[in-house]
Amino acid sequence: MDRMERVTKLLMFLLSSSRPMTRDEILERSELYGPSNESERKKFRRDRETLESAGIEIRTEVGLGEQAGSTLYEILEEDYFLPDLGLSVKEQLALEVAASMVQLDTAWDEQALIKIADGEPLPPSPAVAQLAASAGIEKLYEAVRSRAKVYFDYRGVSREVEPYGLLHRGGNWYLHGSDSEERKNFKVIRIQGEVKLGEKGGFLAPADFDAANAMSSDPLLIGEETEILATVKVDAFMAKRVARTRGRIVKTNPDGSILLEIPVRNPMAFRSWLLGLRDHAVVVEPKEVLEDTIQWLTEIKGH
Incomplete structure (x- = not known):
């Protein structure tokens, strides 16, 4: 987890907390830091200072009872979210x-x-x-x-x-x-x-x-069409790269090529993605997707 992701999650954690919390409670319950030690406490202090430097008010108060002497932290919704502006x-x-x-x-x-x-x-x-x-x-x-x-x-x-x-x-x-x-x-x-x-x-x-x-x-899933699963064969040259970003591997072949199941709602976006892979990928099924792709490529070639 990089620092900005951690700072953002700390903001969300403090906003969602139902009561002020001590530093050690935040370290333990937020799941953003390791066991409480000097290094993790410094990390929390830097993250808190980052939020405050961005103009986010973190309220503090001195604890009572079992928390006597400890500093409690919280972010109130009214300090973070704008009031109703009365916009039409x-x-x-x-x-x-x-x-x-x-x-x-x-x-x-x-x-x-x-x-x-x-x-x-x-x-x-x-x-x-x-x-x-x-x-x-x-x-x-x-x-x-x-x-x-x-x-x-x-x-x-x-x-x-x-x-x-x-x-x-x-x-x-x-x-x-x-x-x-x-x-x-x-x-x-x-x-x-x-x-x-x-x-x-x-x-x-x-x-x-x-x-x-x-x-x-995802461009392939933007649309109102019924979702279909297209099976695409990707050769060994592009297999690892495509597998990291697209679909679910259903089979790895001895030659290093793979079969992927790819959910599609936007046929046009799917065809464009497939064209970007050039001769490294081919549609296997279903039949209607294969035929649609062939027709589209034929029309492109004709122009």
């Missing part, structure tokens, strides 16, 4: 759009949006967003905020959706919600006609909903 739906949406359109060298924009959104993590956004294609995105955002069901046509079918969150992936907005008790992702630019809202407070979002994890940031 359009103002909050404008901030998120602006942050997704401009990529900075630092993460201050994402951190600010997390604070404005009551501490809820936001999905990562690429530098360029395709936002103008749908006039209904403001209604969808309002529906998410007010917990109102939405009604729209999608791929020729009338939908009644409980919207849990709006996600930005690969330059597109997706609505994540429950349609007929099944969680799905709807690509916003494919919504047909007018988006209509039901009554506010018409449903409760599931307790386990996490916008950051509702849709993968």
Whole structure:
């Protein structure tokens, strides 16, 4: 674990603690440090100073009773998260759009949006967003905020959706919600006609909903298509490199080549990834993925 990861986890640990804690309690319970000794105590002090130098207030108090004489540490939510700024739906949406359109060298924009959104993590956004294609995105955002069901046509079918969150992936907005008790992702630019809202407070979002994890940031898994497992053979030259970053090895052949199972929701992204491996990889199955890949390569060759 590198130092910045440890400092970030220390911040989360102190924020989530229900009471002030002594240094030794933090060393023992946070699982970020080794057994309490002078080296680990110095490490904690440096991490604490790093947080304080970033403007994060760590409150201290002197312990009583069994903790008499010890210093207790805590970070209060009201010291870390911004208070409600009273922004309208359009103002909050404008901030998120602006942050997704401009990529900075630092993460201050994402951190600010997390604070404005009551501490809820936001999905990562690429530098360029395709936002103008749908006039209904403001209604969808309002529906998410007010917990109102939405009604729209999608791929020729009338939908009644409980919207849990709006996600930005690969330059597109997706609505994540429950349609007929099944969680799905709807690509916003494919919504047909007018988006209509039901009554506010018409449903409760599931307790386990996490916008950051509702849709993968992996290009091959960004999409609304049904997930399929593609089996790909990678030769010995690229086997180790590909295995470190992609899929699950199902077989290692005597010549060093491997068979990988790769989950795919975005056929176009999968084809692009495969093309990047040139002649070092080939689709084995399923048949429809193999045929789709052959057709795509044939069309490219024809042009």
